[in-house]
Amino acid sequence: MISIREQLAEEIHKAAVSLLNENGLSWPENKQVLVEQPARMEHGDYASNIAMQLASTLRRSPMQIATSLKERLESWPIIAQVDVVAPGFLNFFLDWKKWAQFVEEEKKDRKVTPSQKIVIEHTSINPNKAAHIGHLRNSCIGDTLARLYRRAGYQVEVHNYIDDLGNQVADTVAGLLYYPIKGEYKRFGDFCWDLYAQVNKEEGWLEERREAILQALEEGENNIAWTGLLVAEKILREHLEDMAAFGIDYDLLVWESDILREGFWAAAFEKLRHSPLFVKEETGPYAGCYVLKQPDTEGEGEQNPDKVLVRSNGILTYTAKDIAYHLWKFGLLDKDFRYTQFAANLWRSDQHGEERSFGAADQVLNVIDHRQEYPQRMVKLALQTLGYEKEAANLHHVSYGVVSLSPETAEKLGVDTSDGRSAYPMSGRQGIGVKVSDLLEQMEETVERVRPRKEGISSREIAAAAIRYYLLRFNLTTEIVFDLDRAADLHGNSGVYLMYQHARASKLLEGISEEELNKVPSTFPEDLLEAERALLRHIANWPDTLDQIIKEINIPLLTGYAYQLASLFSSFYNAAPVLKADEEVKAFRLWLVGKTKSILKEALELIGIPAPTEM
């Protein structure tokens, strides 16, 4: 199915080619017909700059070219009017009734695209303390990506990687065993949050104990390893509970200890051994280590760009395990995990249990913050080194900026802000951060206090939706400076606003069946109100926008589209009475509200917030 915009582009292309041919010319290879929805209503519903682009080829003025194209395009049935505007734009105005009929016809022969399998890894929080809002941004991004790809027809599998053998778990275990603290905590993760920060404050305390604990964790089957497992699992369950409140879930939990004990690294090592870029260093700072060499650098400069995979003491780095994991993700290892069920609809890797078909992806997406670009590049490099060019190309690091704290919020958490910085980083090590559960609770109280009606949806759901929308609104590269007061603002461009508009639309449509709503009204008003036309043209743009969102992994385009739709609807709602209008107008407006509501609902679903019918 191709959209109206694409069809229009094709028509323009045809018209332009015939104009070129008449002048003994052919289509210039580097040009392309671009059709866009102009920002301003008076510039039409769609517009093209093709006349300007062809001016040099045709050696005529853009205005002349636009005028001849206009004559050739006016007969296209869905177009009501074509304007030629200086310096040479072609502006198209749609015949909305014909558009509506056309779209209704198109819906019938929509075909399902054959699906590729895509593995999306997100969340992957160290299971040694409570989650904070930086982690939540990761999970919201990952979850919305999963929703987008599912919508696009992919077979999506969501992984959450559990690093149960890392330094962080080791530190919390060290604290639990040897560093008594006391205090009242609602949850284990909150207790560990403080404990982890405390032991990190003690000069030299961890360094004495960490290595022994790490080794015991890796070996397994001993007191420390079991303690580590208990800690990781307990905290993981709290993380999953946190995320569930935001509508986030997973298909598979991959445990680092399983990667190690199933011998994934040994298998990966066997493959890497034959690569000239994977070498054991005999001299220099990395003497005794297995490293992955950078291909096109000569080791110039102060820093060594190579990546250690196996330390001189034989212990693997995180990146080594990640490489093994990614070979498995693409189905390139002859090994597999066993699987056991962790919760309803959620499986975990295991050393015992049943066989299941996880992994073997066509595409892999890793949602990880931008500070880890280097190790992610190393994983990709390892795939290339092994000759898996296709898989390397299909491995995508979805990079995003971290969440830091505004000075006001940092100060509330007891951070010394006397240095006057514009933002303060969160730090688990220092115990600085806004915990997900605390934020949700606080926001719930705010909602409970300010909401005018208590119907349809709980204050907790509203709070979660507001937070989720807030974290998804920004460009991925933007480092969010989180401010408690700003996030608690539920007016204007907020998740609450979107849900409210959906509830309003739902109320107007109460008691009307889906079928009735989909029927194109027999008459359209002679002159549409500004608010009606604005809403229509935004609705018409949804299929193209959705394509673009998925192609560019452009989440703010999704939230922005939804906000604008809600905003246009709200203006329409105020400008045009629906239920009180004359019969014909009423039928048209109800149809328009129906269209708005169904697209708003789709968008809300992708953003991952509820579409309440009442609130």
Added chain:
RNA sequence: GUCCCAGUAGCUCAGUGGAUAGAGCAGCGGCCUUCUAAGCCGUCGGUCGGGGGUUCGAAUCCUCCCUGGGACGCCA
């Protein structure tokens, strides 16, 4: 030192080759006896960090510089 990201309204951010640079918040002024005012309408506010270049056209592309953040560890 090398590389990456950012610098747009008082604040937080959109906008990556097109038409008069847009939102929200904050400020000011209006609108509830009419479908949900968590709303709507109006208004104030910008030499798009700076210089140079490419183009019919630059916030957007190239180049140099300034400022802030990050990566480069036998951490993850």
